[in-house]
Amino acid sequence: xxxxxxxxxxxxxxxxxxxxxxxxxxxxxxxxxxxxxxxxxxxxxxxxxxxxxxxxxxxxxxxxxxxxxxxxxxxxxxxxxxxxxxxxxxxxxxxxxxxxxxxxxxxxxxxxxxxxxxxxxxxxxxxxxxxxxxxxxxxxxxxxxxxxxxxxxxxxxxxxxxxxxxxxxxxxxxxxxxxxxxxxxxxxxxxxxxxxxxxxxxxxxxxxxxxxxxxxxxxxxxxxxxxxxxxxxxxxxxxxxxxxxxxxxxxxxxxxxxxxxxxxxxxxxxxxxxxxxxxxxxxxxxxxxxxxxxxxxxxxxxxxxxxxxxxxxxxxxxxxxxxxxxxxxxxxx
Amino acid sequence: xxxxxxxxxxxxxxxxxxxxxxxxxxxxxxxxxxxxxxxxxxxxxxxxxxxxxxxxxxxxxxxxxxxxxxxxxxxxxxxxxxxxxxxxxxxxxxxxxxxxxxxxxxxxxxxxxxxxxxxxxxxxxxxxxxxxxxxxxxxxxxxxxxxxxxxxxxxxxxxxxxxxxxxxxxxxxxxxxxxxxxxxxxxxxxxxxxxxxxxxxxxxxxxxxxxxxxxxxxxxxxxxxxxxxxxxxxxxxxxxxxxxxxxxxxxxxxxxxxxxxxxxxxxxxxxxxxxxxxxxxxxxxxxxxxxxxxxxxxxxxxxxxxxxxxxxxxxxxxxxxxxxxxxxxxxxxxxxxxxxxxxxxxxxxxxxxxxxxxxxxxxxxxxxxxxxxxxxxxxxxxxxxxxxxxxxxxxxxxxxxxxxxxxxxxxxxxxxxxxxxxxxxxxxxxxxxxxxxxxxxxxxxxxxxxxxxxxxxxxxxxxxxxxxxxxxxxxxxxxxxxxxxxxxxxxxxxxxxxxxxx
Numbered sequence: 001x002x003x004x005x006x007x008x009x010x011x012x013x014x015x016x017x018x019x020x021x022x023x024x025x026x027x028x029x030x031x032x033x034x035x036x037x038x039x040x041x042x043x044x045x046x047x048x049x050x051x052x053x054x055x056x057x058x059x060x061x062x063x064x065x066x067x068x069x070x071x072x073x074x075x076x077x078x079x080x081x082x083x084x085x086x087x088x089x090x091x092x093x094x095x096x097x098x099x100x101x102x103x104x105x106x107x108x109x110x111x112x113x114x115x116x117x118x119x120x121x122x123x124x125x126x127x128x129x130x131x132x133x134x135x136x137x138x139x140x141x142x143x144x145x146x147x148x149x150x151x152x153x154x155x156x157x158x159x160x161x162x163x164x165x166x167x168x169x170x171x172x173x174x175x176x177x178x179x180x181x182x183x184x185x186x187x188x189x190x191x192x193x194x195x196x197x198x199x200x201x202x203x204x205x206x207x208x209x210x211x212x213x214x215x216x217x218x219x220x221x222x223x224x225x226x227x228x229x230x231x232x233x234x235x236x237x238x239x240x241x242x243x244x245x246x247x248x249x250x251x252x253x254x255x256x257x258x259x260x261x262x263x264x265x266x267x268x269x270x271x272x273x274x275x276x277x278x279x280x281x282x283x284x285x286x287x288x289x290x291x292x293x294x295x296x297x298x299x300x301x302x303x304x305x306x307x308x309x310x311x312x313x314x315x316x317x318x319x320x321x322x323x324x325x326x327x328x329x330x331x332x333x
Numbered sequence: 334x335x336x337x338x339x340x341x342x343x344x345x346x347x348x349x350x351x352x353x354x355x356x357x358x359x360x361x362x363x364x365x366x367x368x369x370x371x372x373x374x375x376x377x378x379x380x381x382x383x384x385x386x387x388x389x390x391x392x393x394x395x396x397x398x399x400x401x402x403x404x405x406x407x408x409x410x411x412x413x414x415x416x417x418x419x420x421x422x423x424x425x426x427x428x429x430x431x432x433x434x435x436x437x438x439x440x441x442x443x444x445x446x447x448x449x450x451x452x453x454x455x456x457x458x459x460x461x462x463x464x465x466x467x468x469x470x471x472x473x474x475x476x477x478x479x480x481x482x483x484x485x486x487x488x489x490x491x492x493x494x495x496x497x498x499x500x501x502x503x504x505x506x507x508x509x510x511x512x513x514x515x516x517x518x519x520x521x522x523x524x525x526x527x528x529x530x531x532x533x534x535x536x537x538x539x540x541x542x543x544x545x546x547x548x549x550x551x552x553x554x555x556x557x558x559x560x561x562x563x564x565x566x567x568x569x570x571x572x573x574x575x576x577x578x579x580x581x582x583x584x585x586x587x588x589x590x591x592x593x594x595x596x597x598x599x600x601x602x603x604x605x606x607x608x609x610x611x612x613x614x615x616x617x618x619x620x621x622x623x624x625x626x627x628x629x630x631x632x633x634x635x636x637x638x639x640x641x642x643x644x645x646x647x648x649x650x651x652x653x654x655x656x657x658x659x660x661x662x663x664x665x666x667x668x669x670x671x672x673x674x675x676x677x678x679x680x681x682x683x684x685x686x687x688x689x690x691x692x693x694x695x696x697x698x699x700x701x702x703x704x705x706x707x708x709x710x711x712x713x714x715x716x717x718x719x720x721x722x723x724x725x726x727x728x729x730x731x732x733x734x735x736x737x738x739x740x741x742x743x744x745x746x747x748x749x750x751x752x753x754x755x756x757x758x759x760x761x762x763x764x765x766x767x768x769x770x771x772x773x774x775x776x777x778x779x780x781x782x783x784x785x786x787x788x789x790x791x792x793x794x795x796x797x798x799x800x801x802x803x804x805x806x807x808x809x810x811x812x813x814x815x816x817x818x819x820x821x822x823x824x825x826x827x828x829x830x831x832x833x834x835x
Contacts, residue, residue, distance in 0.1 A: 201692040204681075204701045212676035218637065218675050219660040219745065220693040229697070250720055277680040 024060045026286045047177045055180040057292035059241035064266035064288040065193045066237025074210035074276025075131030080238035082142035082232040084256030088243025089146040099159035119237030121228030131163040166247015194281045210276025268319040338528035349421035353379045361528035368539045372551035372764035383659035385417045386410035416490035417499040431470035434489045452637035454675045460491045480511030499530040508623035513522040580797035581776030586615040593784035599643025603629040611784040618799030619788045625780035627788045635667045636660040670758035684726040687712045687744040707748035715744045736767025755786045
């Protein structure tokens with residue numbers, strides 16, 4: 001994983017500061033959890049152990065890497081879970097058990113994702129609806145749409161050509177034996193989103209509008225355009241996550257349920273500022289891995305799903321409290 | 334011989350890593366105004382916070398009415414008759430004037446709040462300042478203007494029977510006319526035998542009000558005067574150097590060039606029939622009262638609150654912009670008056686703040702550290718040239734002083750090399766040394782051919798730094814003066830009393 005401290009500006013002036021770059025604590029937490037998992041299940045250090053872990057975490061990690069764009073810009077995207085559902089259900093309907101249709105169904109799903117992102121962005125930017133409400137409305141709408149599209153009874157089958165991305169392992173790789181395609185997708189998407197957020201003008205402008213939209217506007221930042229792009233990136237990452245999930249989960253109208261909050265939790269664990277202005281793609285991916293690691297550990301211990309929900313809720317709150325505490329201690333004025 | 338109302342002897346206070354005050358002594362007698370001057374960070378506020386019980390002292394003694402006291406809570410200080418009026422008011426905006434004045438000690442009748450008695454008493458206190466008609470006790474505080482709110486703060490202090498009133502830069506948010514009201518109030522309080530500690534770094538206020546002056550610098554008493562010395566003497570004590578070159582030299586006729594901006598009969602709902610020209614190489618100051626339309630004019634030119642009528646040309650091309658982005662593209666820059674709300678992205682680095690506009694006008698997918706306008710290295714160089722003091726340009730801008738923040742915003746615009754740069758309240762909240770830096774910077778820019786529009790409520794600043802002065806009143810341009818005009822003439826034009834006098 002690329003080590004990138006949260007919000008660190010890559011100015012060459014960094015060298016002059018004489019301050020050590022702060023490493024985001026999420027990486028230590030993740031490392032500690034991985035050690036804990038290994039202790040409770042020594043098989044984890046085998047390729048089958050950690051590769052399956054990464055494969056399982058990939059959809060959430062991709063989702064978090066997209067969600068962080070909206071969070072940094074000062075909003076939330078609650079519609080991503082329903083975009084996942086729509087992707088899985090919609091693909092199964094369009095594919096209609098025809099393996100040859102995959103090549104055009106996937107672009108169609110990305111087009112749908114693009115449209116959802118644009119609508120979210122337009123509603124938030126021009127109709128001035130708070131993103132929490134706008135994307136909540138979108139979530140309810142899309143869940144309903146997915147249900148209607150599948151006539152309430154989704155086909156429980158996706159052809160192998162579609163499931164390739166989420167399910168296949170590339171065999172015969174030295175050292176690690178095999179490489180899941182899902183992990184490959186995560187690496188590619190992660191690198192692209194890292195570059196876009198931390199190396200381009202878009203990334204710095206996202207930070208600016210999340211930090212102080214009025215100052216950004218007075219400085220010539222095209223607020224609406226930047227904000228719409230953030231929602232589009234989040235939606236497209238949700239379509240990607242949906243394609244991966246379709247690969248290893250079955251088709252149902254609740255595949256995406258809860259993913260929006262898990263993605264937001266992952267970003268917060270990664271140290272993102274909830275009201276915008278600060279956040280990092282690698283740290284959000286690490287946050288997603290951390291969350292998955294916690295769930296894995298709870299699974300090993302044998303705790304049921306409701307306990308997982310309680311834990312996730314507590315983590316979300318604790319992460320926000322810790323982030324606030326850390327920022328206050330770090331000073332400022 | 335009267336004894337002092339308060340006396341602070343050899344006060345020492347340290348914060349982790351900083352010695353904020355080193356053996357500072359200070360006193361205030363009943364019926365006098367003792368001005369406490371010094372740059373930002375000199376220790377003025379710390380000293381007053383010790384007096385009012387917000388901080389505990391590390392060494393020294395606070396004597397109130399001849400008795401040594403150790404306040405551990407602001408309430409104890411208030412009970413001992415010490416009231417502090419901070420820059421940020423402590424009024425409850427949704428309550429009435431009377432409710433605020435009697436907060437926590439409302440008069441009761443049969444266990445219920447006696448509104449009648451409360452309003453009557455509030456009116457009596459307000460009448461002491463001749464403001465019973467201006468402010469009704471049952472007005473909600475949020476509906477009052479800043480000056481009136483301050484009056485309510487002072488009324489509250491008086492009704493508490495304060496022997497000592499500390500005013501922390503009370504004119505920071507006031508315009509000229511409101512300042513006069515405040516000065517009158519200070520005179521009234523003085524006559525009533527209140528000891529007033531007046532914190533400011535404006536020389537005009539010291540000359541107008543003070544009986545004695547103490548200057549703090551770096552936590553120590555730099556100078557103490559039992560009279561009011563020449564402003565130069567005070568400023569020298571404050572900054573530790575001579576300030577003969579406080580303002581930069583004016584433009585010579587050769588330096589003034591082509592017309593950059595020409596506005597003809599332009600207006601919108603806040604501006605009426607505005608016509609003027611700005612030339613390359615000149616600094617034009619815009620004076621006027623708060624709400625006279627100076628900021629509205631700047632925002633109209635910048636496309637933030639656009640003109641709805643008239644013609645505007647920038648370097649000969651039509652320039653009625655409807656959003657800041659278009660205005661910036663055409664070569665207009667604006668430094669907002671409220672840096673925190675409109676200028677800075679506080680959580681981002683100094684360098685990011687400098688590069689913000691360069692990035693905003695470059696392609697979204699372009700490299701953030703190499704915009705066509707400036708690379709990250711060039712921005713660092715520019716920040717260095719402007720002498721922005723920061724541990725590192727990659728640290729958050731939040732921790733920088735106002736002057737350094739302002740210079741970072743200047744750097745943002747310099748990277749774009751605008752034809753016209755609009756400064757709104759360029760030195761608000763900036764200490765004296767940094768002020769001089771900003772004036773010289775403006776002049777250097779003008780020398781390089783930029784037209785500079787300076788909107789400022791600090792009249793001496795407008796008179797000192799501008800080549801020409803335009804005065805606005807009620808949304809109109811009412812007067813134009815050359816350099817060297819007197820403060821009184823500008824004030825008359827700004828308040829509109831000219832017509833009466835004539």
